[in-house]
Structures are given as structure tokens and as C-alpha cells.
Amino acid sequence: MAVVRDLRVLLRFSGFRRLLTVRLLSQSADGVFQVALAAYVVFSPEQQTSPVAIASAMAILLLPYSLLGPFAGVLLDRWKRRQVLLYGNLLRAVLATVTALLVLASVPLWLFYLAALSVTAVNRFVLAGLSAALPHVVDGERLVMANSLSPTAGTLAATAGGGLAFLVRIPAPRGTGSDAAVVLLGAGLYLLGALAALRIGRATLGPDATVRPPRLGTAVVEVTRGLVAGVRHLGERRGAARSLASMGVMRFCYGALTVMVLMLCRYAWDDGTGDTVASRTEIAGVALGGMTLLGLAVLISGVGFFVAAVLTPWAVRRTGRFGWIAVCSAGAALLVPALVLPFSPVPVLCAAFAVGLATQGAKISTDTIVQSSVDDDYRGRVFSLYDMLFNVAFVGAAGVAALMLPSDGRSATLTLMVTVLYAGVAVAMFHVKHADGHHGGQDGAISPGRPTTA
Missing domain, CATH: 1.20.1250.20 (MFS general substrate transporter like domains)
Structure with a gap:
């Protein structure tokens, strides 16, 4: 009940509602795409599934988060975050559509992996942009509440997207056609996420024009040093x-x-x-x-x-x-x-x-x-x-x-x-x-x- 009450408070902010809509559509598309990737790699009769293929698919899904995550903010501080949400989702819609075409063409698995890697790499910037934009759509008093509820809602949306993909994929005969249909479903949700981003003002989500970010090389070095300092602090x-x-x-x-x-x-x-x-x-x-x-x-x-x-x-x-x-x-x-x-x-x-x-x-x-x-x-x-x-x-x-x-x-x-x-x-x-x-x-x-x- 407390969660419902907090969510009602946050939904009074129109900017938060619009940003949350983008998050829910984007992350539900992520859930659909992840299930589509697993279904194609593991369950397509055309693929000779092996543990190595599964390990490769997991690396594609997760390593971009691991390697790009700490450095995503370096670029986000230079780009309008609303544009990141708009063009990031548009790019993923296009890449997912290309991935579906590759599935239909039964291309070599490495080429499919390359297309899937492109989709998941862009995802890191979209998620970081969603988090960085939150202070611009709620006041400081409710920021902790928003930081708690918004990612949780996104996780639930990803789970729901995965469930939707299972519902689409399970009844269909096995083969590239059903796998491509699930990928296209994800592409459609990415497109809806991009359209939802258009409802947010171009300069609404920052970064503030008065703050000049450090040079790119300097920022990357600072992030690396910060991670090393974090390791030392953990020690x-x-x-x-x-x-x-x-x-x-x-x-x-x-x-x-x-x-x-x-x-x-x-x-x-x-x-x-x-x-x-x-x-x-x-x-x-x-x-x-x-x-x-x-x-x-x-x-x-x-x-x-x-x-x-x-x-x-x-x-x-x-x-x-x-x-x-x-x-x-x-x-x-x-x-x-x-x-x-x-x-x-x-x-x-x-x-x-x-x-x-x-x-x-x-x-x-x-x-x-x-x-x-x-x-x-x-x-x-x-x-x-x-x-x-x-x-x-x-x-x-x-x-x-x-x-x-x-x-x-x-x-x-x-x-x-x-x-x-x-x-x-x-x-x-x-x-x-x-x-x-x-x-x-x-x-x-x-x-x-x-x-x-x-």
C-alpha cells in the first residue's frame, strides 16, 4: 500500500509520467528482445544449440552492461538526454528490425550475434539516460522515492515483456518465422518508446547548459581512477x-x-x-x-x-x-x-x-x-x-x-x-x-x- 501511495504522488508530476512511460516501453522491449534471442539461439531447429552458443548469447546480453556502464555517463553529460531516449530507441527499433530480417535469412550465427550486440549496447545509454533524467522531473524531496520506484517498475516491465514474448512464441510452430515475429514485436515496442520520448521537451531532461563537462579523454581517465579508488575503498x-x-x-x-x-x-x-x-x-x-x-x-x-x-x-x-x-x-x-x-x-x-x-x-x-x-x-x-x-x-x-x-x-x-x-x-x-x-x-x-x- 505504501508503494501504491508513493506512486500516486509521483504520477502527479507530468514529467515523471512521461519519463516513466518511456522507461516502461523501453524495458518491456528489452524483455521481449532477450526472450527472442534465447529462443532463436536455444530452440530454433536450424540452430545446433550447445552450451557454448548459450554462453555466447549471455555474454552479448550482459557484457555491454558491465563494460560500458561506468563510462556511459561520460557521453550522457554531452548529449541532450531527451535526444538519447528518442534516438536510442529509434536506433534499437531499426537494429531489431534488421535482426529480424537476419533471422529470416538464416544468416550465420555470428552475424546475428553482432546485430544483437548492437541492440544491447545502445540499451546501456538509454537506461543511464533514464536514471540521469529523474532529478529533472521530480523535486528533491521525492527523488529518493523516484529512484526506488522507477527502476523497479522498469524491471517489472522487462519481466512482463518477456512473458509477452513467451506467449507469442510458445503457441507458434518452431522456426525462423516465429522467432522473427518476436524480434519485430520488440522493435515495435522500441518505436513506441521513441514516440513517447517526443512528448518530453527537448531541453527538459538536461544536462544543464551552464555546466561545461570536462574533455572526453579527461572524463574517461577520471572514471577509471574513480573505479580504482572504489576498489581501494572496498579493501x-x-x-x-x-x-x-x-x-x-x-x-x-x-x-x-x-x-x-x-x-x-x-x-x-x-x-x-x-x-x-x-x-x-x-x-x-x-x-x-x-x-x-x-x-x-x-x-x-x-x-x-x-x-x-x-x-x-x-x-x-x-x-x-x-x-x-x-x-x-x-x-x-x-x-x-x-x-x-x-x-x-x-x-x-x-x-x-x-x-x-x-x-x-x-x-x-x-x-x-x-x-x-x-x-x-x-x-x-x-x-x-x-x-x-x-x-x-x-x-x-x-x-x-x-x-x-x-x-x-x-x-x-x-x-x-x-x-x-x-x-x-x-x-x-x-x-x-x-x-x-x-x-x-x-x-x-x-x-x-x-x-x-x-
Whole structure:
């Protein structure tokens, strides 16, 4: 109810409404495009899907965020942000349309990857522009509220876009035509995002003309130095550094299991044709194809994220922040081998919920530890490093999984490796919690601050 009340307050600002509309359309298009990329790489009969192909797709989706993120502001301080939103979405609409044509033409996979990389690279500038524009559409008193609700709404829009793509893709016969249709749906949403940006005044979102940005080379050097300073500051904040390390390991485990589930859905639970009921897995008497099972896994994992958001404040009050990370990782260490090793759909779907809850619960605690223990002057730089770690760990996990997984995705070795990593995080965090208690640390409740997303 508090969230609804805050949103009603923010929606009174016409500039915020228009900016939020651009965000919702842009990020829903992102969700559609990501599902389209996964569907084409993993489920198209024309593609000989392998863990290496999946790892490549994940790198394309995530590495632009990791590598361009800290430097996006350098250019945004030189461009009108409304123009970034307008031309960024227009460019992505054109690139997505080109990608759809490449899908129809059945071009080599590397050329498809190049087109997809172009779309996702532009995305970093659009998202950074949306965040940088917020102070221009709400007053200072409500800026924290807007910074909390706006990215969260965008995440929900991306999830909804992914769900819409699944609804479009699942009933259609497998093949390049249905994949291209989903990509074109994303292109249409990008175009709507560009049209929504036209409703915002050209100079409304800044940057202010009175502020002259430093030279480009100087700005890049300053950002690099700032990141190095952030690393040094983390070295002086052992609790934050250890929580970030634990989150990186848990994100690695999540990424490795994600690739495994993709391969199971593609080969172990579906023969890859999807044309007959015989090719599908039955759950409770209902025949489900691999694409449907993947959609269920994503949905159930998302439910785990939501439950973690509800449960974590209560749990942290009883276990402490480090203690809750330990509990989450210990729970994953116990449940992953028990549920995954049979390599059956229902237990693996249950594991998706458990892993989603554990990963998001630990992330919320880690966010709060970083917020409370890092000096405000360094907080932005540390969170930039955090985002880079979060994405690089996921991509690195996909690479390791590509080396370890067989073609059908059934790998006891990978499952046991992930179990050992979860157990190691649990032991380390229990040790940190014990040491923190002896030294009078503030391992307390969740504080409000930076919004947490999957």
C-alpha cells in the first residue's frame, strides 16, 4: 500500500509520467528482445544449440552492461538526454528490425550475434539516460522515492515483456518465422518508446547548459581512477568486500544452473521439434514443450525473487545480514543436489524457486551491507563495480558450464560443483557473522536505499 501511495504522488508530476512511460516501453522491449534471442539461439531447429552458443548469447546480453556502464555517463553529460531516449530507441527499433530480417535469412550465427550486440549496447545509454533524467522531473524531496520506484517498475516491465514474448512464441510452430515475429514485436515496442520520448521537451531532461563537462579523454581517465579508488575503498571495508565476494559466487552458481536448465529444456525434456505431443514432457497429465518449461522455470524463479523481497526483512531481524546470506547459501547447498540430480522437470522447477529465493535474498542483504558500510562519496563507484561483478560472474558461469555440460544438460559434476560453492559461501558467511558479532558489528535490519532487482 505504501508503494501504491508513493506512486500516486509521483504520477502527479507530468514529467515523471512521461519519463516513466518511456522507461516502461523501453524495458518491456528489452524483455521481449532477450526472450527472442534465447529462443532463436536455444530452440530454433536450424540452430545446433550447445552450451557454448548459450554462453555466447549471455555474454552479448550482459557484457555491454558491465563494460560500458561506468563510462556511459561520460557521453550522457554531452548529449541532450531527451535526444538519447528518442534516438536510442529509434536506433534499437531499426537494429531489431534488421535482426529480424537476419533471422529470416538464416544468416550465420555470428552475424546475428553482432546485430544483437548492437541492440544491447545502445540499451546501456538509454537506461543511464533514464536514471540521469529523474532529478529533472521530480523535486528533491521525492527523488529518493523516484529512484526506488522507477527502476523497479522498469524491471517489472522487462519481466512482463518477456512473458509477452513467451506467449507469442510458445503457441507458434518452431522456426525462423516465429522467432522473427518476436524480434519485430520488440522493435515495435522500441518505436513506441521513441514516440513517447517526443512528448518530453527537448531541453527538459538536461544536462544543464551552464555546466561545461570536462574533455572526453579527461572524463574517461577520471572514471577509471574513480573505479580504482572504489576498489581501494572496498579493501578498507572488509564486510562489504566479503559480502560482494559471496554475492559474486552465488551469482556464478545461478548462471551455471541457468545454462543447465536451458540445455535440459532444449534436449532432455524435448526432442527439439515441438510438433507433436510425443516430443514433449508431461506434468500432471499435461504435455509441455521445452519452451513452455523454460517459461515456467523463469516464472517460478521470479516468484522466488518476490518471496525473498517479502521474507528478507523479517529474516534479517532474526539472523543478521551476514547470517541471512549464510542461511540462503546453506539452503541452496542442501536443496540443489536433492532437486536437480534426478534431472526431472518438477524437481528442477522447485529448485528454480529455491535458487531464485536464495540468490535474491542474499542480494538484498548484500545491497544493504554495501549501502551501510561504504562512505557516501564512494557509494556510486562501488555500486558500479558491484554491477560489473554481478554480470561478469554470470557470464563467467556460462563459460564454465559450456566446458562442463554434455549436450543434453545432465551433469552431476556441475551440480556438485555448484553445491560445494554454495556450501563454501555458507561457511564463510557464518564465520563473518560470528567475527562481526565479537567485534560489535552492526549486522542489523534491512535499511531503505538502492532498489534491488534480479
